[in-house]
Amino acid sequence: MLDPITLIALGGVGLLAGFVDAVAGGGGMLTVPALLSAGLPPIAALATNKMQSVIGTAMATYTYWRKGFVSFKALIPSIAVTYAGSLIGALTVKQIDTTFLNLAVPVALIGVALYFLFAPNLSDADRTSRLAFPKWVPLLGFVVGFYDGVFGPGTGSFFTIGFVLLFGLGVTRAAGNTKLLNMTSNLAALTIFIPSGDVVWPAVMCMAVGQIIGGYVGAHAGIRFGAKLIRPLVVVISIAMAIKLIVWP
Incomplete structure (x- = not known):
């Protein structure tokens, strides 16, 4: 049984994580350790984290959508495929060896950070898409969704880099579309949890209050400051997640 002080503290962590998630993703780096420190077993911590994260991400998604930064209709096929990919990943995780991901994922996250740090003309303006959006975004959703079901860290970064690099979206639109698909992949895991x-x-109810506030404020900050805020935060969060996975896998 969690005491009131612990629940209040978890609510504060949820607020901060909701803000970070709404802008760049990676809020789980804050919430999972907090839940473990509160005495939750690992599986319960992961399940609780997914549930409270979905609430904050839903608020961020709604806010980005209201401001026109989420292509909801265009993403309907991708939503279904992302959900399926994440569910398949969660169901098969015990049958495959994921130890190689402890090295591969940090390398990929550092690659994401370097791209966002050094890529020229990376802004809120849309560019020419390298791939057809309706045809290939579902594949992105399935691959990253499957990864989220199997392993998880960096899912938001991988969605964002895909939208920017492959489909030419501006950074803020990429962040908005990322929130919708990231929320979808988390919902698939909750189907099991x-x-x-x-x-x-x-814990979910207390953290959800913080997540709603953090998600709302974070999404508005992302929309207001755009690439000037999202770009450096993606770099910092990606590098932090890479270090965390290397030092504390």
Whole structure:
């Protein structure tokens, strides 16, 4: 049973994580350690983190969509495929060896950080797409969704780099579309976690309050400052996640 002080502290962590998630992703680096420190078993911590994260990401997604930065209709096929990919990944994770990801994912995250740090003309302006959006975004959704079901860290960064590099989206539009697909992949995992009884609901309810506030403020900050805020935060979060996976896999 979590005491009131711990629940209040988790609510504060949820607020900060919601802000970070809404701008650049990576809020799980804050929430998962906090839940583990509160005494939750690892599976319960992961399940609770997914649940509270979905609430904050939903708020961020709604805010980006209201401001015109989410291509909801164009993403409907990708939503379904992302959900399927994440669910398949979660169901098969125990049957495949994921140890190689402990090295591969940090390398990929550092690559994302270097691209956002040094790529010229990386701004909020859309550019020419390298791939057809309706045809290839579902494939991006399935691949990254499957990865999220299997492993998870860096999912938001991988979605964002895909939207920017492959489909020419401006940084803010890429962030908005990322939130929708990231929320979808998290919902797939919850399809398994909730019936299993792994979610600790008192923690979710307290963190959800913080997530809603953080997601709202973070999305508005991302929209207002655009690439000037999102770009450096993606770099910092990607490098931080890479270091975390190398030092504390």
